[in-house]
Amino acid sequence: MTGWRAGIASALLGIAIWQAIVWIGDLPKFILPGPGLVAETLWKSRVTIAENALVTLIEVLVGLGLGAVLGGLSAIGLAASPVARALVRPMLVFSQAVPVFALAPILTLWLGYGLLSKVAMALIIIYFPVTSSFFDALMRTNQDWLGLAKVMGASRRRIMWHIRVPAALPGFASGLRLAAVYAPIGAIIGEWVGASKGLGYLMLLANGRAKIDLMFASLIVLAVMTMCLHASVDLFCRKVLDRADH
Amino acid sequence: MSLAPSLFLRGDAKIGDALIFEGIDLTVTAGQWTCLLGSSGVGKSTVLKLFAGLADHVEMTGAFGAEDGPLEGRVALMAQSDLLLPWLTVAENVSLGAKLRGEAPDQAKIMDVLDRVGLADRSGEKPAALSGGQRQRVALARTLMEDRPVVLLDEPFSALDAKTRARMQELTAEVLEGRTVLLVTHDPGEAARLGHAIKVMTESSLRDVAPPTGDVPRAVDHPDVLKIQASLLAQLREDA
Numbered sequence: 234m235t236g237w238r239a240g241i242a243s244a245l246l247g248i249a250i251w252q253a254i255v256w257i258g259d260l261p262k263f264i265l266p267g268p269g270l271v272a273e274t275l276w277k278s279r280v281t282i283a284e285n286a287l288v289t290l291i292e293v294l295v296g297l298g299l300g301a302v303l304g305g306l307s308a309i310g311l312a313a314s315p316v317a318r319a320l321v322r323p324m325l326v327f328s329q330a331v332p333v334f335a336l337a338p339i340l341t342l343w344l345g346y347g348l349l350s351k352v353a354m355a356l357i358i359i360y361f362p363v364t365s366s367f368f369d370a371l372m373r374t375n376q377d378w379l380g381l382a383k384v385m386g387a388s389r390r391r392i393m394w395h396i397r398v399p400a401a402l403p404g405f406a407s408g409l410r411l412a413a414v415y416a417p418i419g420a421i422i423g424e425w426v427g428a429s430k431g432l433g434y435l436m437l438l439a440n441g442r443a444k445i446d447l448m449f450a451s452l453i454v455l456a457v458m459t460m461c462l463h464a465s466v467d468l469f470c471r472k473v474l475d476r477a478d479h
Numbered sequence: 480m481s482l483a484p485s486l487f488l489r490g491d492a493k494i495g496d497a498l499i500f501e502g503i504d505l506t507v508t509a510g511q512w513t514c515l516l517g518s519s520g521v522g523k524s525t526v527l528k529l530f531a532g533l534a535d536h537v538e539m540t541g542a543f544g545a546e547d548g549p550l551e552g553r554v555a556l557m558a559q560s561d562l563l564l565p566w567l568t569v570a571e572n573v574s575l576g577a578k579l580r581g582e583a584p585d586q587a588k589i590m591d592v593l594d595r596v597g598l599a600d601r602s603g604e605k606p607a608a609l610s611g612g613q614r615q616r617v618a619l620a621r622t623l624m625e626d627r628p629v630v631l632l633d634e635p636f637s638a639l640d641a642k643t644r645a646r647m648q649e650l651t652a653e654v655l656e657g658r659t660v661l662l663v664t665h666d667p668g669e670a671a672r673l674g675h676a677i678k679v680m681t682e683s684s685l686r687d688v689a690p691p692t693g694d695v696p697r698a699v700d701h702p703d704v705l706k707i708q709a710s711l712l713a714q715l716r717e718d719a
Contacts, residue, residue: 377562380533384556385625387579395578399566 296355304363355419370404406470490541514674612643667711
């Protein structure tokens with residue numbers, strides 16, 4: 234209950250500060266609309282916002298799912314093979330040095346204006362945190378467990394599946410928690426560069442037509458969506474993946 | 480369980496440039512408890528790791544192994560930490576070896592070994608629900624489940640409180656009877672209770688000490704046990 238109350242109190246405080254800025258600065262609504270107007274727009278345009286939010290949500294979920302699977306498999310592959318580590322890791326680090334924002338136009342060129350380019354963007358943004366936190370955890374397995382398994386006559390493959398992977402699941406979980414927050418960023422960037430649907434598209438459209446209230450309404454929906462996604466992933470991680478924690 | 484072999488180790492060991500021990504000549508008699516006693520850092524654990532096949536980083540000049548052939552696959556290991564996997568149940572931890580070798584776990588045998596360590600009613604629980612002593616009993620059950628003729632014990636009782644330790648020593652001596660056991664310890668009392676043979680290890684020597692009379696496990700308060708314990712402690716302090 235305290236958590237809920239604190240959350241509501243915090244939201245009310247934020248809204249109060251927002252309203253205060255509008256009043257004190259005497260800002261016109263095409264610069265900064267007040268919370269009242271944004272709430273009204275949110276209600277009036279609920280169908281448009283919901284339709285576009287659904288598009289973004291699908292992009293994010295597909296990207297997140299693919300990123301989790303690809304990142305998870307990559308981490309296991311890297312942990313299993315020193316050759317793969319030597320060859321692939323520098324490439325991964327280099328790929329992180331490329332600003333992902335700069336890739337968005339290329340992805341749109343290659344994959345078109347539809348779902349695929351946004352999913353790819355979300356995937357690229359979350360792949361590294363998922364891979365790297367899972368990989369780090371896989372490389373930190375308790376050496377004594379590995380010794381015991383070796384004395385028991387275990388193969389490397391079975392040690393990986395029965396000891397290293399389950400022991401590293403909390404690391405995978407922290408990667409997924411980050412991914413839940415990053416994936417929407419990827420999808421939105423993709424939509425900004427080229428789209429005809431989605432919250433990012435709606436925000437650009439509203440901005441261009443000086444409908445700042447609609448832009449804020451979309452932004453709030455996006456933020457709430459991201460928070461819900463993070464909470465769901467967090468719940469999943471705690472119930473399923475963190476069981477290795479003491 | 481196949482017939483328990485004698486073990487031997489002769490020679491010098493180095494890790495990188497650091498000398499761990501030299502001129503060691505150790506025999507572990509078949510079917511008996513040999514206690515290897517010494518201060519920290521004299522290479523007791525290295526001896527154990529060599530026998531366990533976990534000493535890839537150690538440069539060994541000399542020879543070690545079983546008198547009757549290769550040792551691989553005939554050794555079970557029990558360490559100071561219970562090494563239970565927290566995400567598995569007690570029963571799953573006990574049968575970990577089978578799982579890691581891709582064999583079907585023998586359910587009846589799992590229950591039998593858990594029964595022998597007095598934990599048959601806890602088989603479905605996770606290790607976190609158990610006390611330190613109970614967890615170490617699960618580790619003992621896992622060791623029994625492996626059913627190997629040679630058992631290497633690396634200070635398995637040192638993290639337990641005095642009462643639990645005494646009981647674990649008795650239980651372990653009872654259930655491992657007939658196997659070749661090498662116990663590495665820094666506790667003179669433990670060596671005096673459990674050793675058919677007691678060896679005090681220093682960086683440059685290995686000294687045999689006559690064990691107390693009587694069957695293993697000997698009573699904690701037996702005068703002979705107390706006397707040997709005191710003499711072992713005196714020797715350890717001299718060496719330091």
